[in-house]
Amino acid sequence: MLIVENLRVNYGAINAIKGITLLVPQGSIVTLIGANGAGKTTTLRAISNIIKSSEGSKVLYDSKDxxxxxxxxxxxxxxxxxxxxxxxxxxxxxxxxLEMGAYLRKDKQNFSKDYEFIYSIFPRLKERIKQPGGTLSGGEQQMLAISRALMAKPKMLLLDEPSLGIAPLLTKTIFEKIAEINKTLGMTILLVEQNANLALSVASYGYVLETGEIILEGPAKELESNPEVRKAYLGEA
Ligand SMILES: Nc1ncnc2c1ncn2[C@@H]1O[C@H](COP(=O)(O)OP(=O)(O)OP(=O)(O)O)[C@@H](O)[C@H]1O
Ligand SMILES: [Mg+2]
Known part of the structure; x- marks a missing residue:
């Protein structure tokens, strides 16, 4: 579904991404894990072309360059x-x-089905439909951000650190819901995370990014038990 080949991004003289290659098969959850400043957000922005990648980089989505x-x-x-x-x-x-998420869509008659799905996944949002977004808790705002993206009826989601600044209990819920969205809708997801434990628990495959380079990759289960990953990301000595 998504193939990133030899992606390079420079900020002036700084090589933020140094030629990485990633593969996200249709219907899967793949995770890109890395510490602060590793280049996770830069990678997602370059995939979406919010920032320009360097000559020679290639992003194939749905077989199109x-x-x-x-x-x-x-x-x-x-x-x-x-x-x-x-x-x-x-x-x-x-x-x-949520309506803003759907603004590019023309099939207004189908919206109610999508609201139903979102409210079934995140009942908290249903209870708060009239509440201003800014008054939601951090975790609820993350639920809303994911739901707003779902209202656009995407084929694939790029999630940038959904666990950021959220209490552990709620983070767990959000990751369970991410897995449910993947399963129920067959949604392909590239999940960027610093929380390797959570990310590897829902993903099938993972890449480890360090200062702009992929230093390790493999099935999520293997990375979870990899001593290097455990030491660097799962808080083990
Ligand atoms: N607009 C910019 N101009 C210059 N340097 C930038 C810019 N944006 C990011 N960088 C640098 O690129 C590197 C990667 O940043 P990026 O935001 O992609 O990291 P990240 O992995 O998403 O980190 P975090 O977990 O903190 O969000 C960092 O060293 C950062 O300082
Ligand atoms: Mg980031």
Whole structure:
């Protein structure tokens, strides 16, 4: 579904991404884990062409070379990003935020089905439809950000650190829901995370990013038991 080949990104003289290659098969959850500043957000932004990658980088989505497509076109093709820090509309209600997610869609008659699905996954949002987005808790805002992306009817989701700044109990719920969205809708997901434990628990395959390079990759189960990963990311000495 998504093939990233030899992706390079420079910020001026800084090589933030140094030629990485990733594969996300249709219907799977693949995770890209790495510490602060490893280049996770940069990778997602380059895939969506929000920032430009260097000459020679290649991004194939749904068998099309989208490397030079404008960002809005990529969203229209169904590749949607849930950005780091969520960026929901603080002054709009939960319902209005969800409507914003669907603004490119023309099939308004189908919306009610999608709201039903979202409310079944995140009942908390249903209880808060009239509440301004900015008054939701961090975890609820993350639920809203994911739901808003779902309202665009994407084929694939790019999730940037959904666990960021959220209490452990709620994080667990959110990751269970991510797995449920993948299973129920067959949604392909590239999940960027610093929390390797959680990410590897829902993903089938993982890549470890360190200062712009993939230093390790493998089936999630193997990475979970890999001593290097356990030491660097799972808090073991
Ligand atoms: N606009 C920019 N200009 C210059 N350097 C940047 C810019 N954005 C990111 N960087 C640098 O690129 C590197 C990778 O940053 P990036 O945001 O991709 O990391 P990350 O893995 O998402 O980290 P975090 O877990 O903290 O979100 C960092 O060293 C950062 O300082
Ligand atoms: Mg980031």
């Amino acid at each position: 989208i490397t030079n497509y404008p960002a809005h076109k990529i969203v229209e093709m169904g590749l949607c990003q849930v950005p780091e820090g969520r960026l929901i509309f603080a002054n709009l209600t939960v319902k209005e935020n």
